[in-house]
Amino acid sequence: MTARKVGVFICHCGGNISDVVDVKDVREFAAKLDDVALATDFRFACSNEGQERLQQEIRERGLDGVVVACCTPKMYEDMFRAKAGEAGMNPYLLEIANIREQCSYAHRHEPDKATAKAKLLVKAQVEKVRKLRPLEVRTAPIQPGVAVIGGGIAGIHGSLLLANLGHKVTLIEKSPTIGGNMARTVKTFPTDDCAMCTLSPKMNEVYNHPNVTLLTYAEVVDAKRSPGKFTLTVEKKPRYVTDACIGCNRCTERCPVSTAKSPIQVESEWEMGLSKRKAVYLPFPQALPPLWTIDADHCFYFQKKGSCRVCQTICPAKAIDFTQKPERVEVAVGAVLVATGWKEYDPTPLAHYAYGRHPNVVTQLQFARMLDSMGPTSGVVAKPSDGKPADTIVMVQCVGSRGPPGDPVVHEYCSRVCCMVAVKHAQLLKKARPEAEVYILYNDLRAFGKGFEEYYAKSMEIGVKYVRGLPGRVRADGETLLVDVQDMNSGRRLALPADVVVLSAAMEPMPVDNLLAALHLDKSPDGFVKEYHAKINPTETAVKGVFVAGCAQGPKDITDTIAQAGSAAMSAAVFLGSGQMTLNPLVAEVDPALCRACDRCTEVCEFDAVRVDPQSLVAVIDETACEGCGKCTVVCPTAAISVRQFTKPQIVAAIDALAPLAVAP
Amino acid sequence: MTFEPQILAFCCNWCGYSAADQAGAAKMEYPSGVKIVRLLCTGMMDPYYVLRAFERGFDGVLVVGCHVGSCHYKSGNVQAREQVERVEQIVRALGLDGRVTMTAASAAEGNVFAEAARSFSEKLRKLGPNPIREVVAR
Amino acid sequence: MAVAEVEHVAMERILAARGIACDRGELRGYASDASFLTLGVPSLVVFPKDEAECVALVDVAVKHDTPLVPRGTGSSTAGQAIAPPRAVLVDMERVGACDARGHRRGLFAPDLVNARGEPADLTKASPDDELYVRVGAGRTSDETNRALRPLGWTVAVTPSSGYSTFGGNFATNARGSGTPAYGPFGEAVNRIRIVASSPEGARVLEVKDRAEIRALAGHHGLCGLVTELDVRIAPILRAEDMLCAVLSMESSDAEHIGATAGALMKRVASSCRYYAGEFLFIDGAIVRPDDPIRKDTVLGAYFVPTPGSRRIVILYRGRTDAMAALPGIAKEFPEVAFRELSYTQFQAMMRVRTAATGKSVARLNVPGCEDFIVQDPALFGKVLAAMFAVVAGAEGRPVGHHYPEGVVVHYRPQAKVERAAIEEAWALNQRLREAVLRPELTTEDRREHGLGLALFRDGPASRHEILRRLKAAYDPANVFCPHLLEPTSEARFVGSAFRV
């Protein structure tokens, strides 16, 4: 082994160490160790004077290894390494011997044993330093640009922030228009703003933003990660309507689909199935991009072998083009923001609520569509069975939420927003028709946000009735429905008559499993995207460069979604930074002469940071992703893979030095 | 002079090592025979290190990682648990049963670390020194 | 570093950049080959794996004016496969004989072509078709024969070291079993691809003209890197249409033995066509006491010589019809005992002959006089007398081949791997050379097991002209083995440097 010149610097820590450990004894011991060129001590190694002495000794003696015996490395390891670097020695040839917290503090009443232990701790680090190699801190380029997946409020807000910062953003939305679920809600609590009035300006801003490329009716089908870059494969489904469309709506009017005698009927996803839509349609008036879309699955031209071209013939702008094909586009970006949002829970499995069996049992999102003046009932809450206005409404909370653990049908988590949505819808209805009766059957009414309690109290003032208890059954009694419930406060069993029963259904994650798998993201037990740390880092993920915001990460209202979108956008901006990424040097490296290309490292790596190159049949580390945990080093049959400064010989050198039997060489 | 067990403790940088620091900072005493080697993660724990420790004369090996689910690298501690169980089978065959153990202590649980060190040291004191230690003279 | 050293570092970096395997470490192991001669230690050894890499290598060599010395496996004793310090040794063992990763994988199935180079199907071929295997230069006779044997065919000319590469066989124009019928190796090649040089760099040439090929054979690496050859194959002679015979004669007068054997060989050469004609001297110690051959009812007798006299044994193998005259010829020489043998008995005697050349029991080959030809068999008696005068009592035994163009004699003393034994065997060789290599005995030091190094000092002048023409035609940049052109190159015997 090539001879080294190691310097040992022992700190008194102003008595914290020297009161227990005989520093002189340790210094003399260290001086006699192999390759130790200098052993000295300071009152305060971490002081300026101490740091200057360290640098001076390095320069004068040309030290190529340093052990500082002081407090825990967690305190000053980085500082000492930086100082050593300034003095011209490679910073990663410096190690800390923890002789304070793990020696003098812990063995205060056994000074001689503490001194003996301090000697061995110093010797262990010297033996390790003798085997360390200098490391270079390298940087790797990061692909510019961000891909935002999901065009709801989270995706839109995040895209705007990043675009305004100057980043090139590609916003990818699966449905024909951006806007997401927020566009379906009529008003927002607790401000009662019109949802579309707050959302539409942001939609326009992102639609027209020079830094944003919008890909709608497009889905991410694959994602490959390489050092500093994500390459997303996006499949753009054909609209069969070109940009020439002037939005005159004639095609929708003349399209035979969903007319009375038409064999093809299709429910409007936008209106939550409350009404039907044509094959060629615009989801909602303010949809962006403002283009009609032909739903090939329900269009006579496609389903009945070109038997109908009505829309094409009457289109004044000749904007209908049936020959369009699906198109795959590669999007290369440095960071990805997952904002895929949520979908409403389908209460059908809960048979006792009769959803799907009785038309007048609807969900809150369907109720919201009824309240919308542009909606299927033009804002009038009517019984779907006969269209007459509904006089009594009974709302049921926690449908599909807060179930017992492990229940296969009902989620265990609380969906957070349904209480306030119910209060909002109830008081909107009371304001529109004071004479209507509105009951809300609740378990715990959670009005926890800013202005929520006042909003809840106001709804009581205008006559919304709250019954604490969830109904046992909803049964039909002729035209009206009867809701059997026990009022927990009074204990009385009630059978509330209701023209319409509204179920506050739970929020579920949008099903994006293959996207998550492609990005190597995990899901938390509740099925939402797993954040890096639930408390202090909810918008980053375990995969460097992938961020998450909004309901994709868990149920939340628009206020929290905006906050998360901001946090995720900022984290992404910081990550993209100047386009260069400093690489952590303490990561894995592979000795190609030993690699068996057996893939065992790939199987255990949680960070998708190692892959066997099929050409050279040798494992290759992606230093931008590797965290240096070392799991791979244990399963590798030939120790071909090792983590820098934690290689097997280096650790064994430390073990041998600490061993009671420290055999003289 | 009563026999004081020499224990090699592999501590993970994020939890075990910080727990040891916290124990020291809180001036909690534990036997000085516990010598700590810092690993970035207990996932790096290789059965060879345990066998090397016994061959070099240690009386016991203690692995201190993070609690399940809070590993900084997701599942390093899970793999460490598997490796320790594997090496326990080998250690039992070598007649050194009971001299390897793994425990979890988060960065704030200095007391858990100190207690683990004390109880393991006590257990080894009853078990006696590593039988294959004293004879080696090279 | 010396100039040559710097050059090689640059060259190595360029070659490594193109993925060509090089070795620049401790290379004393490449200082010599089966000739045990040496010109010093090469400072770079290169291992191209296909023609493309050979082209890249020659390009770089021409640009850097660095000599290349191609080597098959270095199993020949001609000495042409050792490189002087400034030259780069090119190990051709993988060329055309490995997969894309450069690995020699498993069992080899050769491509078969006819005389025009079109693919041929061996299962449908008739015995007298003229067929060839199209093989890479790195392939060996052993692996090719193992692939052809199930179909009843074999490589026509197979040198005694079956594991030498076809490229090497061609470079030394090796002789072997089948030579009497098909001539030396160069005769049995129908087409070659060779990476030659030009002032600008490499040129890949395909040579189909048999005369040119015959001339190129035995070029000892002077003209370029042969990468692919079409090598003649022949049907395996079935035992029933084959005649094997052994003729033996005993006498105390070596000259009388030689004269009689020489006369017999002349008669056989003129009236028979045979595949193998081998001779050896048998004494009591040639095979171990427990060797089963001693108990063979037919062959055992040969191993019990009458004291004070020597016994020569000549073995012939050929097609029955081509050997019809042999029994008659044998009767003309009353002192010579003639006996027909089965093929297995013939092979048993051949194994004894191989042992006698020091290839199986001996300790170390000490070169120097191991290979010369007696053009006029009539003088074989005088040659033997001179030989036995020098070597009487030494451990080696003269053996050799009876080729149409003369009697080739090998003598290789068997020395223990000790300094004294090696020195003594070397000195014996020098004395033998003086005694035997004399014009009046029409002997010529063929160094085919040594000619490689003294190409332009020994051997016929006509050969020198041909080689100079070929050199000008194929290697104007004089990149390949330039050291062979200067007769003064000092080859040394590496054995005496052994630290034993």
Place this chain on the structure above:
Amino acid sequence: MTNAVPVLAAPISQEATSPDAALKILAQEGCIQCNKCTFACPVHRVDVLFSPRKVILQAYLGGADAVNERDLWACLTCGECQAACPTQVPYPAFIRAKRVDLRDAMERGAPCKHGGFKDIVAEIMARPNLKQDRRQWITDGLKVADSGDTIYFTGCMPYLDGIFSYCDSAEIGRAAIRIMNAAGIVPVVANAERCCGHDALWNGKQATFETLAKANASWIRGSGAKRLVTTCAECYSMLKYEYPKVVGPWDGLEVLHMSELIVRLVEEGKVKFSRPVEAQVTYQDPCRLGRHAKEYEAPRAVLKAIPGVTFVEMDRVKENAMCCGVGAYSNCDAFTKFMQQERLEEAASKADHLVTACPHCRIHFSCYVDGKPVDPLPTLKIVDLTVLAAQALG
């Protein structure tokens, strides 16, 4: 016309230092530089820079320091070179002696490629007062004893499954005991047993090997047994050929490989293979049982004795068998995978079971098949001979 080539004036190597022990072994036989060894060498086929012939000439010329670390540890010590060599140069013995010379000077901590595991277990077992508990793998229903006339030597079997999880090595032990019990033999499985020292010997740790050999010899002789059986080719080559050199001849004790015992028991009618085993098998000669110990026939006889088994020989068998790619756990590297692919392709072309008679060949092949093969490889089961035989018991 005499132009004698002068004897080499200046020797190539600097100084003629005294030849080391390894060179003395080499110099007994003469290398004629014919390259047959390098052609036969499985490592050379995938790593053209590794050439046994070059190493020999270098040793003749250079002496102790001329063997570089790569050449020393890349050798599988499988002996194919010696089998092909016309003058029988004892190349593996040369490499072994050279490893003893150079091991301490080398940077390599643990040559044992599996992270040093096999090395350290052997070192621990070389310690005197070790009280092992070696019978955990013996499941109930199998009868073993503390004394008797037949010892079943299990070597490192109790420790293999802890690390090599892709195949069950203890299964071989259980099968062997089942066969012996069926033949009325209650074998001795002793806690005093140590690793046979094969890896230590072949990796240049002579002292450790001799300590283990003496420790094993003392309890074996103490047991008074007449027969010692092992299912491991490495233990067999150690106990039968290497131990006598260190502890003297086994007077009164016969060392048998399990295949030899099975053949004998079948001949004596003590074991009947009544249950057919439908399998198409081919046999891998372990280097330590084949070339090192010249036992080729017994395993083949066992295979032929098992009903229902169709046995097809590979092309390269017995002395020319190809090694499983790893020798004494000291050289598993990037080239090994290609060697193993070549041998397993050859096996898969003949049968769907590859039978071998050494737990270590089985571990190395299983490790390859359990990982990702470099080229498509038809499914091939790696089976131990004794396990296959046990399946055929009534």
